[in-house]
Amino acid sequence: xxxxxxxxxVPVLGDQLTIGLASLAxxxxxxxxxxxxxxxxxxTYVRHHKKKIAFLFAAMRHHAIxxxxxxxxxxxVAFDDAExxxxxxxxxxxxxxxxxxxxxxxxxxxxxxxxxxxxxWETLFGIPVDILRDDRFLASHADFEAWASTxxxxxxxxxxxxxxxxxxxLMDSQGKPVGGQWNYDQDNRKPAKADLLMPRPLSFAPDxxxxxxxxxxxxxxADHPGSLEPFDFAVTRDDALRQQKHFLExxxxxxxxxxxxxxxxxxxxxxxxxxPYINCGLLDPIALCHEVAARYEAGQVPLNCAEGYIxxxxxxxxxxxxxxxxxxxxxVDRNFLDHHRNLPGWYWTGETDLHCLADTIGGTLRHAYxxxxxxLMITGNFALLIGADxxxxxxxxxxxxTDAYEWVELPNTLGMSQFADGGLLGSxxxxxxxxxxNRMSDxxxxxxxxxxxxxxxxxxxxxxxxxxxxxxxxxxxxxxPRMAMPYRTWAKTDPAERERIRDQAATFLASLDASGDxxx
Ligand code: FAD
Ligand code: DLZ
Ligand code: SF4
Numbered sequence: 001x002x003x004x005x006x007x008x009x010v011p012v013l014g015d016q017l018t019i020g021l022a023s024l025a026x027x028x029x030x031x032x033x034x035x036x037x038x039x040x041x042x043x044t045y046v047r048h049h050k051k052k053i054a055f056l057f058a059a060m061r062h063h064a065i066x067x068x069x070x071x072x073x074x075x076x077v078a079f080d081d082a083e084x085x086x087x088x089x090x091x092x093x094x095x096x097x098x099x100x101x102x103x104x105x106x107x108x109x110x111x112x113x114x115x116x117x118x119x120x121w122e123t124l125f126g127i128p129v130d131i132l133r134d135d136r137f138l139a140s141h142a143d144f145e146a147w148a149s150t151x152x153x154x155x156x157x158x159x160x161x162x163x164x165x166x167x168x169x170l171m172d173s174q175g176k177p178v179g180g181q182w183n184y185d186q187d188n189r190k191p192a193k194a195d196l197l198m199p200r201p202l203s204f205a206p207d208x209x210x211x212x213x214x215x216x217x218x219x220x221x222a223d224h225p226g227s228l229e230p231f232d233f234a235v236t237r238d239d240a241l242r243q244q245k246h247f248l249e250x251x252x253x254x255x256x257x258x259x260x261x262x263x264x265x266x267x268x269x270x271x272x273x274x275x276p277y278i279n280c281g282l283l284d285p286i287a288l289c290h291e292v293a294a295r296y297e298a299g300q301v302p303l304n305c306a307e308g309y310i311x312x313x314x315x316x317x318x319x320x321x322x323x324x325x326x327x328x329x330x331x332v333d334r335n336f337l338d339h340h341r342n343l344p345g346w347y348w349t350g351e352t353d354l355h356c357l358a359d360t361i362g363g364t365l366r367h368a369y370x371x372x373x374x375x376l377m378i379t380g381n382f383a384l385l386i387g388a389d390x391x392x393x394x395x396x397x398x399x400x401x402t403d404a405y406e407w408v409e410l411p412n413t414l415g416m417s418q419f420a421d422g423g424l425l426g427s428x429x430x431x432x433x434x435x436x437x438n439r440m441s442d443x444x445x446x447x448x449x450x451x452x453x454x455x456x457x458x459x460x461x462x463x464x465x466x467x468x469x470x471x472x473x474x475x476x477x478x479x480x481p482r483m484a485m486p487y488r489t490w491a492k493t494d495p496a497e498r499e500r501i502r503d504q505a506a507t508f509l510a511s512l513d514a515s516g517d518x519x520x
Contacts, residue, residue, distance in 0.1 A: 008032045009101035011092060014042065014056045015110050015405055017063040018281035019070065019237070022132040023107040029071045035095045036064050038079040040086035045113070046395055049226035051233070051368040052402045054217045058210045058235040059280055066237065075099070079216060089117050089124070096125050104129045111406040112329040137321060138163055138286060138314060144322030154323065154425060157183065160315030167286065169293050169310050170303075178296075183311065184256065184304035191440050192261035192269060199250035201273040202243050203232035210235060225348050225400060226365045233276065233402070240277035247272040248291060253301050256308035260373045262356070262441035267363040271371045272309070275403035278317075285313045320411040323425055332391065332410060336422035337473060339387040341509070342518035347379070347396055354461060355447035356437050357382055368402040375401075376430055377437065380417035384431055385465035386509060387472070390420035392520050428482040431469055434460035454497075455504045468505030471498070 010023045010032055024034070038060065043053050057079065064074045075098070077084055077091055085091055092104070108131050109115045122129040133140050139147070147162060148154055161182055164171060170178045206214065210231065218228055234240040251270040258270045277283040289310045296306035324331065346352045350361035360378040364370045370379070375397070383393045390413070397413045398404045414420045419429040434451040438444040444451040444460070453459035454467070470477065470490055478487050490498070 005031045006102045007099065009035055009092075009095055009099060009104045011035045011037070011088070011095075011104065011106050012063075012067075013088070013107075013109065013114070014060055015280045016107055017059055017237075018136060018284075019066065021107050021281070022135050023105045023130075024067075024072070026105055026130070026132060029073070032072065033095070033099045033101065034064075034067055034072050034074045035077070035091065036060055036074060037077040037084075037088065037091040039077075039084065039088060039091060040079070041088070043079075043221065046399045047224045048221075048398075049365075049368040049400050049402065050217050050221050050224050050228040051226055051231060052400075052404070053221055053224070054210070054213050054228060054231060055233045055235065055276060055368075055402050056280060057216070058213045058233075059282060061209050061213070062236045063282075079220070087117075088114065089120065092121055092125065096127070101127060103127055105132065106130070107132050108134050110134075111324075113406070136281065136284070137318060138166065139318050139322055141322075141325050144318075144326060148322065148326055153427075154319075155427075156315055156319045156425070159319045159322070160311055163314040163318060164310075167289070167314060169289055169314065170296065170307055179303045179307075182307075184307050187304040188256040188259045188308050189440075190257045190261060192258045192263055193442065194263050194266060198266060199246075199268070199270065201268055202234070202239075202246050203230075204234050204239050206231055226368055234282070237282045240274075240282040243277065244272075244274060244283055244288060244291070247274060248295055248301075252292065252295065252305055252309060254305065256302070256305035259308060260440055262360075262371075262373055262378070262437075262443065264355070264359050264442055264446060267367055267369060267371065267374075269371060273369065276369075278313075279403045279405055279408065285317065289313050317408065319425075320408050323411045323415065324407040327411075327421070327424070331421070332394065332414065334414060334420045334422070335390055336420050337384075337387070337418075337476065339384075339418070339420070340389050341387045341513070342520060343383060343388045343392045343396055344512055344515070345517035345519045347519050353448045354382070355449075356441065356443040359443060364400050368400060370401070373440065375412075376417055377432060377440070380413070381430060381432055382462070382465075384418050384429060385462065385469050386512060387469075388418075390414050390418040393418055395520065422476075423480070428480055429469075429477070431466055432462070433466035434462040437462065455500045459504060461508050464501045464504035464508065467493075467498070467501045471502060 008027050008031055010027050012034055038057055064076045067074050085094060104121060106118055109118050118131055147159060172178050214228055214231055234243050254270045261269055274283060278285045292306050292309050295301040296303060347361060350358050350365055352358050356378050360370050360374040394410055394413045398409050411425060415425040417430060438451045449460040450458045451460045454463040467490060470486055477483050
């Protein structure tokens with residue numbers, strides 16, 4: 001039998017849940033089979049939080065329905081399908097024999113591991129494979145390279161300005177930033193108090209698809225971290241758009257002011273809680289930024305909030321992706337500070353008497369979410385101060401957050417948070433003593449430790465660990481101009497007090513090691 005039409009296979013991966021995905025835009029529904037696959041390898045290459053797997057499977061199943069409603073033929077391989085091979089490549093092989101496509105069209109993968117798979121398909125299956133640029137991002141790999149190759153320092157702020165100019169977001173008719181400044185971060189450092197009027201993200205009741213997935217995950221991933229219930233994520237584009245609208249109306253007007261605040265038992269504050277939806281493709285980040293700018297222009301949102309939010313997306317998010325692909329697959333091996341301590345096992349239980357860590361990790365295990373400053377200045381800060389192995393820290397972050405995909409998680413963790421790349425994307429390590437945590441949160445008031453003390457049985461561990469970190473890494477950090485002030489303070493500290501501080505830190509670190517409580 002002869003066929004006169006080219007038959008196309010379009011695999012749609014779990015973070016490609018976008019109706020207008022490049023590979024779909026390039027294909028004709030009449031001659032295309034869309035392949036979606038729930039595969040064991042993707043669920044276990046790290047032990048993802050149960051909620052993350054449930055979210056993605058439910059969102060994938062709903063997306064398959066949405067595509068079918070639009071006229072696409074979708075071949076959906078469910079996790080428990082008897083013949084499921086458990087890997088992307090295994091499923092492409094089976095789909096090739098089921099559908100005999102003449103060509104595969106796929107949107108580029110989000111990480112090196114999966115990119116290597118896509119690159120192997122043409123040879124393995126003997127048919128052309130078109131790998132298309134992921135146009136859900138503003139900057140292509142070539143765009144980022146063109147920007148980065150002309151710079152000595154890859155400062156995010158300058159990349160962000162280029163993206164503002166390119167998109168016209170918050171730019172005036174003269175091509176200048178609206179309000180005369182590029183960045184209003186100086187207005188964004190306010191602590192917050194528990195407040196009954198705080199916005200809460202919307203809660204979406206599980207439908208039949210979600211209930212099926214929850215039963216599957218409870219049964220098959222019982223040994224993965226985190227709680228599965230309550231499960232109230234949006235799992236469709238319409239519901240994700242409802243959460244987006246809810247954020248724009250209720251939280252964005254104070255987003256900037258309280259961006260760095262932390263409050264016990266309040267995991268959300270004025271954050272958008274949109275990253276799971278943006279990163280899997282249900283929401284369009286650039287359209288979202290245009291909505292934010294429109295609300296500023298309509299006088300509904302102050303400039304510092306609109307600018308701060310847009311910067312996170314067209315600045316930080318795009319920049320992190322650029323760094324990830326530019327630095328290559330070996331980026332994950334960097335360990336500038338030569339850190340090798342195991343991450344404590346209580347990162348998976350939250351059972352610690354350091355209250356700030358217990359609250360952040362507890363929230364993480366319950367919700368598969370923590371906001372940025374908790375990730376950076378609580379769990380990240382502590383891991384860096386104790387000298388935890390950056391690869392272990394990276395794996396933990398990749399496991400526990402619903403929004404975690406390597407392209408965005410790795411540069412944030414290894415680079416920004418752990419300084420393991422030696423300052424490629426952060427001009428100094430994000431370390432602090434308890435004083436910063438006390439200023440930006442209400443944690444210390446209900447902690448068994450005293451944030452004002454550096455030594456003694458009740459002293460906050462962050463204090464001695466902070467100074468010990470500086471002392472341990474003097475050869476690598478003391479010449480950094482942004483570290484000059486703390487090193488001057490350390491140099492002026494009475495030598496006997498310095499010794500007491502370092503003994504205090506050594507005792508704390510020894511107790512961590514002696515507990516034998518390692519997560520990996
Ligand atoms: P909001 O505070 O409402 O911010 C708005 C949006 O801006 C986010 O949804 C996100 O898309 C974007 N954004 C903000 N900061 C960053 C950033 N530093 N890098 C990239 N995008 C940013 N973000 C992830 O999406 N996935 C990760 O795996 C991830 N891992 C992180 C690990 C560490 C150690 C740190 C310090 C940060 C990490 N981040 C990660 C960045 C940030 O913490 C999350 O994007 C944010 O907490 C998501 O919650 P939100 O949607 O409420 O964000
Ligand atoms: C994260 C994840 C998980 C847990 N499971 C799947 C899956 O079963 N099928 C799938 O297509 N994608 C999954 N993903 C997301 C992929 O890991 C993600 O698409 C790749 O990281 C992209 O490079
Ligand atoms: Fe965290 Fe120290 Fe404050 Fe306790 S006292 S909450 S350990 S910073």
